[in-house]
Amino acid sequence: MTTRITILGSTGSIGRSTLDVVQHYPGRFDVVALAAHSNVDLLAQQIRAFHPAYVAVADEQAAARLKAMKLGVEVLAGIESLNEAAAIPVDITLCAIVGAAGLRPVVSAIDAGNRIAVANKEPLVMAGRLIMERARRRGVEVLPVDSEHNAIFQCLHGHNVSDVFRVHLTASGGPFYGTPRESLRDVPPEQAVKHPTWNMGAKISVDSATLMNKGLEVLEAMWLFDLPLEKIDVVIHPQSIVHSLVEFMDGSILAHLGVTDMKFPILFALTWPERVESAMGRLDLTRMRELTFAAPDFSEFPCLALALHAARLGGTAPAILNAANETAVAAFCAKRIGFLQISEVVEEALMNCDAGQDVDLDTVFAADAHARRKASETMIALGV
Numbered sequence: 001m002t003t004r005i006t007i008l009g010s011t012g013s014i015g016r017s018t019l020d021v022v023q024h025y026p027g028r029f030d031v032v033a034l035a036a037h038s039n040v041d042l043l044a045q046q047i048r049a050f051h052p053a054y055v056a057v058a059d060e061q062a063a064a065r066l067k068a069m070k071l072g073v074e075v076l077a078g079i080e081s082l083n084e085a086a087a088i089p090v091d092i093t094l095c096a097i098v099g100a101a102g103l104r105p106v107v108s109a110i111d112a113g114n115r116i117a118v119a120n121k122e123p124l125v126m127a128g129r130l131i132m133e134r135a136r137r138r139g140v141e142v143l144p145v146d147s148e149h150n151a152i153f154q155c156l157h158g159h160n161v162s163d164v165f166r167v168h169l170t171a172s173g174g175p176f177y178g179t180p181r182e183s184l185r186d187v188p189p190e191q192a193v194k195h196p197t198w199n200m201g202a203k204i205s206v207d208s209a210t211l212m213n214k215g216l217e218v219l220e221a222m223w224l225f226d227l228p229l230e231k232i233d234v235v236i237h238p239q240s241i242v243h244s245l246v247e248f249m250d251g252s253i254l255a256h257l258g259v260t261d262m263k264f265p266i267l268f269a270l271t272w273p274e275r276v277e278s279a280m281g282r283l284d285l286t287r288m289r290e291l292t293f294a295a296p297d298f299s300e301f302p303c304l305a306l307a308l309h310a311a312r313l314g315g316t317a318p319a320i321l322n323a324a325n326e327t328a329v330a331a332f333c334a335k336r337i338g339f340l341q342i343s344e345v346v347e348e349a350l351m352n353c354d355a356g357q358d359v360d361l362d363t364v365f366a367a368d369a370h371a372r373r374k375a376s377e378t379m380i381a382l383g384v
C-alpha cells in the first residue's frame with residue numbers, strides 16, 4: 001500500500017530527513033506536495049527526485065523563480081499557499097516548518113481531516129489546547145515526531161494515561177552543558193548551533209543550547225498526552241540514547257532507546273501503526289559505555305525555568321514565551337544580542353505582557369504579535 005504524504009518544511013533538517021526515509025522505501029510513499037519558505041534551489045532538486053504534484057512557496061518572489069524553471073509541478077505562491085498545501089487530501093501531512101509560521105498550516109491540515117505528524121513544536125506550545133481539541137473534534141490523529149514525544153507515545157501505547165506517575169523528558173544538555181554560565185557571554189551563534197548529539201536546524205539548535213527547547217517540549221508533552229505539568233520531569237542525559245521514559249504508578253519505568261537520528265521517529269510516524277523493517281541501521285547496545293542521568297540546574301538554564309513558569313501561568317503565556325524566544329533567537333543568530341541576553345528578552349516579555357485566556361486562535365496570534373513587539377523594544381533598550 002502506498003502512503004500519500006505532504007511535507008511542510010521539506011527543505012529543512014526534518015524535511016530532508018523525511019525525504020531520506022522516503023528514498024529508503026521505494027514504492028512505499030507517494031510525495032504529493034512539498035512546501036518551504038524560499039529555498040528554491042533545494043526545492044527544485046526535490047521536485048526532480050520526488051515528482052510531487054504541488055509545491056507551496058511562502059515567499060512570492062521565490063515562488064516566481066520556481067515557476068520560471070518549468071519543472072512540471074503546480075507552484076502555489078505566498079503565505080496562504082502553505083495552508084492550501086496542508087489541506088490537500090493525503091494519508092499524512094508531516095509538519096516540519098520552524099516556528100509560529102507552522103500554526104495555520106497545522107490547523108489547515110486538521111480541518112481538512114489529514115492525519116498529522118508534528119515535528120513543528122511551536123504551534124503546540126502556542127495553541128496546544130486549541131489544536132488538540134480541534135483534532136479530536138475532526139477525528140484527526142496527531143502523531144509526535146519530536147524524538148522525546150515519539151518515545152513517550154511508544155511507551156504509553158497500550159497503557160492508560162491515568163496510570164502514569166510521571167514522564168521523564170531527556171535532554172542532552174546542549175553544547176554548553178557543564179560550562180559556567182558567565183563564560184558564555186560572548187559565544188557566537190556558530191558555536192551555539194554545534195549540538196553534541198543531534199544535527200538540526202539553527203533555531204532548535206540554539207534552543208537546545210539554552211534548554212528553551214526542553215521547556216517548549218514540556219509544554220508540547222502537556223498537550224499531546226493530556227498531562228499536568230507536575231507529571232513532567234526533565235532529566236539531563238548527555239548520550240541522547242534514551243529518548244524519554246514513562247514511569248507508571250506501580251514504579252515500573254518504560255524507556256525508549258534508539259539511534260540518535262530523526263529518521264527513526266519520522267519512519268515510525270509515517271508508518272504507524274505498522275512497524276517496518278529498519279533500512280537505516282540499528283542501535284548496537286554493546287557499543288554503549290554508559291548512560292547517565294542528572295537533574296537540570298535551573299540557575300544555569302533560566303530559559304527552562306521561564307518555560308515552566310509560562311506553563312504554570314497557562315492561557316496565552318506559552319505563546320508569549322514562544323514569540324519572545326523566536327525574536328530573541330533570530331537576533332542572536334544575526335549577532336545583534338549575546339547568548340545570555342536571550343533569556344533576558346524572554347523574561348521581560350513574559351513578565352510584562354498580560355497572559356489572557358487562549359480563547360481562540362485570534363487571541364493566540366494577538367499575544368504572539370504583542371510579545372514580538374515587547375521583545376523588540378527590550379532589545380532596543382539593551383542598546384541593539
Ligand SMILES: NC(=O)c1ccc[n+]([C@@H]2O[C@H](COP(=O)([O-])OP(=O)(O)OC[C@H]3O[C@@H](n4cnc5c(N)ncnc54)[C@H](OP(=O)(O)O)[C@@H]3O)[C@@H](O)[C@H]2O)c1
Binds near residue numbers: 039082097101
Ligand atoms: N531538526 C531536528 O532534528 C528537530 C527535531 C525535533 C523537532 N524539530 C522541530 O521541527 C521543526 C523544524 O526544525 P528544523 O530543524 O527542520 O528547521 P530548519 O532546518 O530550520 O527548517 C525549517 C523549514 O521551515 C521552512 N520555513 C521557515 N520559515 C518559514 C515560513 N515563514 N513559512 C514557510 N516555511 C518556512 C524552511 O524553508 P526554507 O528552507 O525555504 O527557508 C525549512 O523548510 C522545528 O519546529 C523544530 O523544533 C526539529
